[in-house]
Amino acid sequence: MTSDTLDSLVADLTSGAIRIVDLTQTLSPETAPIVLPPEAGQCWPFRLEQISRYDERGPAWYWNNFSCGEHTGTHFDAPIHWVSGRDLPNNTTDTVPPQHLIGPACVIDCSGRVATNPDFLLTVDYVMDWEREHGRILPRSWLLMRSDWSKRSDPCAYQNIDEEGPHTPGPDVEVIRFLIEERDIIGFGSEAIGTDAGQGAHLRPPYPCHYYMHGSGRYGLQCLTNLELLPPRGSVIICPPLKIRNGSGSPLRVLALVPRLT
Amino acid sequence: MSETPGRPKRKNPLLRTRVPLLPPRGRSRVALGLTAAAALGRFELQVCPECGTVQYPPREACHRCLSLDLVWQAQSGEGELISETVLHHSHDLYFRDRMPWRLGMVRLDCGPTLLAHLHCGVAVAPCRVRIVARLDKAGQAALIAVSGRFDICEGAAEMADDIHLREMTCDPRCRKVLVTDGKTALGQALTRAFVAAGADIVWAGCAEPWKRSAGLEEVERLEAVTVVPLDVTNGDSVKSLGAALGAKVDILINNAEVHRPYGIAARYGTEAARSEMDVNYLGLLRLAQEFGPVMRARGADGYSSATAWVNLLSVYALSSFPTHGTYSASKAAAYSLAQCLRAEMQSAGVRVVNVFPGPLDDEWNQELPPPKMSAQALAKAIVKGLQDGVEDLFPGEVAQEWLARWLEDPKILERELAIGR
Numbered sequence: 001m002t003s004d005t006l007d008s009l010v011a012d013l014t015s016g017a018i019r020i021v022d023l024t025q026t027l028s029p030e031t032a033p034i035v036l037p038p039e040a041g042q043c044w045p046f047r048l049e050q051i052s053r054y055d056e057r058g059p060a061w062y063w064n065n066f067s068c069g070e071h072t073g074t075h076f077d078a079p080i081h082w083v084s085g086r087d088l089p090n091n092t093t094d095t096v097p098p099q100h101l102i103g104p105a106c107v108i109d110c111s112g113r114v115a116t117n118p119d120f121l122l123t124v125d126y127v128m129d130w131e132r133e134h135g136r137i138l139p140r141s142w143l144l145m146r147s148d149w150s151k152r153s154d155p156c157a158y159q160n161i162d163e164e165g166p167h168t169p170g171p172d173v174e175v176i177r178f179l180i181e182e183r184d185i186i187g188f189g190s191e192a193i194g195t196d197a198g199q200g201a202h203l204r205p206p207y208p209c210h211y212y213m214h215g216s217g218r219y220g221l222q223c224l225t226n227l228e229l230l231p232p233r234g235s236v237i238i239c240p241p242l243k244i245r246n247g248s249g250s251p252l253r254v255l256a257l258v259p260r261l262t
Numbered sequence: 263m264s265e266t267p268g269r270p271k272r273k274n275p276l277l278r279t280r281v282p283l284l285p286p287r288g289r290s291r292v293a294l295g296l297t298a299a300a301a302l303g304r305f306e307l308q309v310c311p312e313c314g315t316v317q318y319p320p321r322e323a324c325h326r327c328l329s330l331d332l333v334w335q336a337q338s339g340e341g342e343l344i345s346e347t348v349l350h351h352s353h354d355l356y357f358r359d360r361m362p363w364r365l366g367m368v369r370l371d372c373g374p375t376l377l378a379h380l381h382c383g384v385a386v387a388p389c390r391v392r393i394v395a396r397l398d399k400a401g402q403a404a405l406i407a408v409s410g411r412f413d414i415c416e417g418a419a420e421m422a423d424d425i426h427l428r429e430m431t432c433d434p435r436c437r438k439v440l441v442t443d444g445k446t447a448l449g450q451a452l453t454r455a456f457v458a459a460g461a462d463i464v465w466a467g468c469a470e471p472w473k474r475s476a477g478l479e480e481v482e483r484l485e486a487v488t489v490v491p492l493d494v495t496n497g498d499s500v501k502s503l504g505a506a507l508g509a510k511v512d513i514l515i516n517n518a519e520v521h522r523p524y525g526i527a528a529r530y531g532t533e534a535a536r537s538e539m540d541v542n543y544l545g546l547l548r549l550a551q552e553f554g555p556v557m558r559a560r561g562a563d564g565y566s567s568a569t570a571w572v573n574l575l576s577v578y579a580l581s582s583f584p585t586h587g588t589y590s591a592s593k594a595a596a597y598s599l600a601q602c603l604r605a606e607m608q609s610a611g612v613r614v615v616n617v618f619p620g621p622l623d624d625e626w627n628q629e630l631p632p633p634k635m636s637a638q639a640l641a642k643a644i645v646k647g648l649q650d651g652v653e654d655l656f657p658g659e660v661a662q663e664w665l666a667r668w669l670e671d672p673k674i675l676e677r678e679l680a681i682g683r
Contacts, residue, residue: 029493029496029497029498029499032472035472035473039522041531041533041534042533042537045495045496047495047497048497048498049497050497155471155472156471156472158472159472161472161473161474162474
């Protein structure tokens with residue numbers, strides 16, 4: 001049995017009519033983990049320890065052990081990550097329905113606003129303006145907030161911490177409720193270190209993206225990159241996390257299928 | 263003698279680096295008592311409680327009344343230099359490299375007469391001198407006759423350049439120092455103290471640069487100070503810095519530590535304890551693997567050779583302080599590993615100095631009542647410990663008191679600490 005759809009997908013991938021764009025940051029010991037107060041439990045940064053490299057520890061093979069938190073580098077947030085999603089069904093990395101892990105993406109470009117205001121908050125008006133130009137966001141879409149934040153290769157600039165804590169862009173409270181209740185998005189993606197803004201602790205409720213998205217069984221992607229290579233709509237992302245039993249999230253490789261502009 | 267005014271010339275980097283050789287290191291078990299005291303900076307001799315005889319060299323029995331019940335007691339070292347000589351020839355490879363070498367006979371006021379190395383500040387015999395015990399390159403006690411308070415007199419810096427002291431202490435003057443964590447108050451105090459003590463360069467390590475440290479930015483303005491990226495939890499980071507600086511570091515101060523004030527019951531899980539182990543124990547291992555070999559190769563590299571490796575441990579390494587139980591355990595592990603490092607560095611004459619302070623006056627000891635040691639006081643004690651050539655440093659009154667109680671009876675101390683005393 002064959003599928004015309006899959007056959008033509010393979011043909012388009014082979015011909016380049018559909019490109020694959022990697023939305024993933026490279027994991028390395030320099031990957032900056034989220035900063036919490038020191039008395040709190042800490043997310044491990046990515047660490048790599050050599051097992052052997054064609055040497056007395058293993059003459060013909062090279063391999064490493066790595067360690068990191070579930071929320072290190074480009075990663076997926078499952079609903080159980082937040083207390084608001086703790087009792088939902090299929091809320092962990094091993095039980096998330098696989099069909100939720102491939103879906104259409106809408107990319108909202110906020111890079112111009114973020115360039116002058118690192119604390120920029122995405123609003124309902126901003127989304128409505130985008131929809132006037134590109135059309136209504138379809139149900140079960142991923143909403144990816146393009147900020148060009150991933151261009152900040154220096155970890156200090158990426159974290160952007162001052163005396164009042166981190167300053168990074170994210171959504172405001174109303175837009176998250178709007179995207180869930182009015183548009184039924186499946187997940188929210190960000191280039192910054194969290195889906196919520198760096199100053200999101202001061203919003204009501206604190207960290208609204210985590211609170212509402214996970215509280216309604218939806219997902220998060222953070223530390224994305226290359227969003228400027230995606231069209232505002234028309235691409236499809238593939239984002240399966242590691243199948244960790246009872247996992248709250250996982251580092252992952254996020255790929256986008258992008259039709260070539262004709 | 264090396265009467266060197268000011269700074270000696272730098273080593274020509276094109277010349278061969280001298281291989282580290284050691285003075286004779288064999289000692290009888292009883293003679294190691296002299297070494298054990300010298301490791302703490304003390305000059306002790308055996309005293310017979312039965313007849314009051316003070317004896318040297320150390321023996322199993324009192325040479326006067328044959329009593330076996332001898333105790334080691336601190337001595338003032340005051341005495342008279344009765345004769346002296348200058349050695350121009352030796353069959354010993356270590357001393358052959360360091361001729362001429364001045365020696366003399368000293369009659370101690372407390373009785374015994376002994377052969378000692380003569381410091382350059384000592385006048386021609388006969389004259390009054392004081393005997394101090396130092397550790398030589400082999401890590402064994404050596405006795406040096408000095409003149410009065412040579413270490414605080416005018417020209418003390420030049421006096422410290424005396425070949426005996428330069429060989430048997432770890433003076434930071436004209437040396438290059440790496441402080442592994444420059445982000446803490448202690449790291450900044452250490453950096454300043456080493457600059458003040460005449461270090462050529464002090465590198466201050468900085469992990470997680472996105473968490474700013476105003477104190478480090480201030481210290482970095484000092485001309486001798488350079489901030490370098492170093493995260494001892496990251497093998498790549500340690501390896502990169504070891505490759506870049508390893509061959510230049512003469513004194514490594516490993517002050518990087520994580521301290522969380524919990525026992526077992528007060529903190530569920532292993533995450534905090536693991537990060538203590540990762541920095542306090544594995545951090546030392548990572549540093550030792552990257553910096554140890556190249557420092558060993560430079561153990562006799564002229565006037566500014568690699569000379570010391572300092573570990574910031576804790577007096578809790580001796581016996582657990584239960585309310586800081588996981589920290590205590592990580593420091594006990596680090597202490598054990600530091601003993602291994604000491605054995606491995608000994609062959610090159612690079613001294614491993616273990617520092618066992620009581621509680622520091624920092625944010626993680628906020629709930630402990632005073633006395634707590636300030637960062638400045640500890641930094642000063644560490645620099646002085648290096649200048650004095652000690653190997654185990656218990657700085658401050660709390661550390662001294664714990665040490666005394668631990669030496670008296672570890673079991674009693676354990677019971678006392680269990681109820682928080």
